[in-house]
Amino acid sequence: MSRSPRPFTTVLVANRGEIACRVIGTLRRLGIRSVAVHSDADAGARHVREADVAVRLPSRPAVSGRSALSNGEKGAERPLTARTGYLDVRAVVDAAVATGAQAIHPGYGFLAENPALAQACERAGIVFVGPGVRAMTTMADKVTAKRLVAGHGVPVLPGTLDGGLSDAELLAAAADVGFPLLVKPVAGGGGKGMVVAGSADRLAEALASARRVAASSFGDDGLLLERLVDRPRHVEVQVLADTHGTVVHLGERECSLQRRHQKVVEEAPSPAVDAETRARMGEAACAVARSVGYVGAGTVELLVPADDPTSFSFIEMNTRLQVEHPVTELVTGVDLVEAQLRVAAGEPLWFAQDDVRLTGHAVEARVYAETPARGFLPATGQVLVYDDAGAAAGPGASPRRLDSGIAAGSVVTGDYDPMLAKAVAHGTDRAEALARLDGLLGDVVVLGVETNVGFLRDLLADDAVRAGRLDTGLIDRFLTTRPEPSGPGAPGPARGPDSSVPVVAAALLALAAADGGPAGAPRGAVAASEVPGPWAQDGWRLNAPPAPRRVVLADGTGAPHVLSVVGTPEAAVVTPEGAEPVSASLRPDAAGTAHRWSVTVDAVTRTVVGAVSGRLALPAGEKGARRPLTGPGEVWVHVDGRSSSFTVLDRSAAAARQREERAAATPTARGAATTQVRADMPGTVAAVPVSDGDHVLAGATLVVVEAMKMEHALVAPHDGVVGTRVRPGEQVRLDQVAAVVERAADPDDAATDITTDTPPENVPAHPPADSAGPAAEAHPAPVTAQTEADPATTGAT
Known part of the structure; x- marks a missing residue:
């Protein structure tokens, strides 16, 4: 069938981040004018720069139907909150009308599955690039959807089929469903709000947490219960349907590698699905689409028992593009965004099922802004260095593809989903695809914000992953069994015999910055051409041995690394505390590439990408005196395919840490030791389920913090009497004291100042990704009695 050169002339993309950039890329290829929308916080974002036109979303509906364009006119609306604008249906449609857009592409997350946007588009005479209102509303209600597809012969999991049940009714129904079970919001997707309850005594708390997340994320606190399947695989089928009655499927994707109900790694095809099962799954998925008159791209999610991959049950249907759609594009050659646009324009599909x-195999890994060493909590900061390793974006990129929403200078906040990019690789077979993906992850550099790249590389190297023995609980097991975690903030800055290299490189970079590099300016970075000159401090003393300079670095876990350095960064002897001295040097990259250095440690030279943020300087002192490096500041290094970050501690900072530890462990006048419970991440206090003076048991939830559309529970580290320091609705900073717990002094058990780096069994932790566009799919979960990832549902994030 012939296709028109371009189905529209102007399309508005109602999203941000990675997915907005992805859609804009296809629009550019088709010659379609693209319109981006943005909040005040995103005025300089990558998707805004890449679009042909950018429109500022006002914080309130524009007067007389006029939109506020990004022109800096006087009298503009007050600054909007980071999220509100992207969820404002009227503002988005006004922007489309003002710019002459014929269609609106919602991406995923935000308004992608909101029937109100489709209805508003229809009233304004604008095409909504997505399914009709009936399909969206039916599939958005998981209870209605299960009833409908069951009537069309599609198998479903046992559970409740009434989304309006009260807590008491759900508690009563749980006995019939059976434990362990999954608590799921009736609305929404992306795994948000889902909580596993392993037993009846955990269910009440799980219901409360799930309702909180459901109400805040979807505006609907309705819940349902679903039987939890032991060791399930999560498999989904991509469908396409046009307005002429044609429905086809593009095969399946394996999405079993999940953490806290959020997908981490996806691939196509599934290593567990044979041709016959693929055909049956495809037929079932097409039946689901036909049952609601579906139009456009959609995904039918299925649960497959790991011990019986030929059977499957319907979980839900996502009525939008999935985060993991690139793997399907690479194995089928179909640009799914182009297909969405052509179907929305009324064109028939240009191919049939046959x-x-x-062709081949494709694997995708989601790059998140998070700290693996702290329970994968969301990370924030400014991207100082970004190197995409030459990997292009979009469906035309192969065999290595990188869909990203960031660039150097991008600011990552806690307002949106933490997904920064998607690394994708294609190969003739699964082994080749995995090898290429690992290589891409090792080459991509993101400095300034911690990411999960090191963890992803460790996960892809796991024997079970390489063998394709997958289920939704694999990552949880992997985290408890892997011997040497690595990556930013891990207990050791890198793996293997060269683990000292990142620390030594960081120390030399810090000294180079302190001796006159541009890092003296706030949030600056050291460039490779800025090596200090001959008058830099090197510890030289007349008629005396060189004086060592002391550098104290704290890694992502807070563990200190104390080093003594004699000489200049170009020619130094570095002595880590408790270790033998090593000769080391830091020199500019031979090609003169900014931020790239050659670091030599004991005669072995490596290329290092490095950056320094914050302020580093050597304080003035008595003539000839040599004082330690001072901060605050952070040093970032990427070496051997892994990135690490270190905080530079001056003498006063190191002393302050020691004082805090001593104070926390010192009995008070009442004879009790006090433990401070600190916020693991910046965010908003969602709940404080305890009161001052309450006696709590170890593991009890004290404060619930919401960030990046996920909840994280701060728990009591031991039994004792609690004192709260925050209130619901309050904004908290990273490491802010949220509560204290006092216990009777015990000489054998000194209290310490903690952050809940490793939550007890009842606390999942995090978010992904479909919600706000990149990560419009994201993490921390609420309280759960069982940390095994839900077999059953992980929408697309």
């Missing part, structure tokens, strides 16, 4: 061929 034309679909799966």
Whole structure:
């Protein structure tokens, strides 16, 4: 069938981050004018720069139907909150009308599955690039959806089929469903609000947490219960349907590698699905689409028992593009965004089911702004260095593809989903695809914000992953069994015999910055051409041995690394505390590339990418005196395919840490030791379920913090009497004291100042990704009695 050169002339993209950039890329290829929308916080974001036109979303509906364009006119609306604008249906449609857009593409997350946007588009004479209102509303209600598809012969999991049940009714129904079970919001997707309850005594707390998240994320606190399947695989089928009655599927994707109900790694095709099962799954998925008159791209999610991959049950249907759609594009050659646009324009599909061929294998890994060493909590900061390793974006990129929403200078906040990019690789077979993906992850550099790249590389190297023995609980098991975690903030800055290299490189970079590099300016970075000159401090003393300079670095876990350095960064002897001295040097990259250095440690030279943020300087003192490096400041290094970050501690900072530890462990006048419970991440206090003076048991939830659309529970580290320091609705900073717990002094058990780095069994932790566009799919979960990832549902994030 012939296709028109371009189905529209102007399309508005109602999203941000990675998915907005992805859609804009296809629009550019088709010659379609693109319109971006943005909040005040995103005025300089990458998707805004890449679009042909950018429109500022006002914080309140524009007067007389006029939109506030990004023109800096006087009298503009007050600054909007980071999220509100992207969820404002009227503002988005006004922006489309003002710019002459014929269609609106919602991406995923935000308004992508909101029927109100589709209805508003219809009233304004604008095409909504997505399914009709009936399909969205039916599939958005998981109870209605299960009833409908069951009537069309599609198998479903046992559970409740009434979304309006009260807590008491759900508690009563749980006995019939059976434990362990999954508590799921009736609305929404992306795994948000889902909580596993392993037993009846955990269910009440799980219901409360799930309702909180459901109400705040979807505006609907309705819940349902679903039987939890032991060791399930999560498999989904991509469908496409046009307005002429044609429905096809593009094969399946394996999405079993999840953490806290959020997908981490996806691939196509599934290593567990044979041709016969693929055909049955595809037929079932097409039946689901036909049951609601579906139009456009959609995904039918299925639960597959790991011990019986030929059977499957319907979980839900996502009525939008999935985060993991690139793997399907690479094995089928179909640009799914282009297909969405052409179907929305009324064009028939240009291929039939028999034309679909799966070629090779593709694997995708989601790069999140998070700290693996602190329970994968969301990370924030400014991107100082970004190197995409030459990998292009979009469906035309192969065999290595990098869809990203960031660039150097991007600011990552806690307002949106933490997904920064998606690394994708294609190969003739699964082994080649995995190898290429690992290589891409090792080459991509993001400095200034901690990411999960090191963890992803460790996960892809796991024997079970490489063998394709997957289920939704694999990552949880992997985290408890892997011997040497690595990556930013891990207990050791890198793996293997060269683990000292990142620390030594960081120390030399810090000294180079302190001796006159541009890092003296706030949030600056050291460039490779800025090596200090001959008058830099090197510890030289007349008629005396060189004086060592002391550098104290704290890694992502807070563990200190104390080093003594004699000489200049170009020619130094570095002595880590408790270790033998090593000769080391830091020199500019031979090609003169900014932020790239050659670091030599004991005669072995490596290329290092490095950056320094914050302020580093050597304080003035008596003539000839040599004082320690001072801060605050952070040093970032990428070496051997892994990135690490270190905080530079001056003498006063190191002493302050020691004082805090001593104070926390010192009995008070009442004879009790006090333990401070600190916020693991910046965010908003969602709940404080305890009161001052309450006696709590170890593991009890004291404060619930919401960030990046996820909840994280701060728990009591031991039994004792609690004192709260925050209130619901309050904004908290990273490491802010949220509560204290006092216990009777015990000489054998000194209290310490803690952050809940490793939550007890009842606390999942995090978010992903579909919600706000990149990560419009994201993490921390609420309280759960069982940390095993939900077999059943992880929408697309």
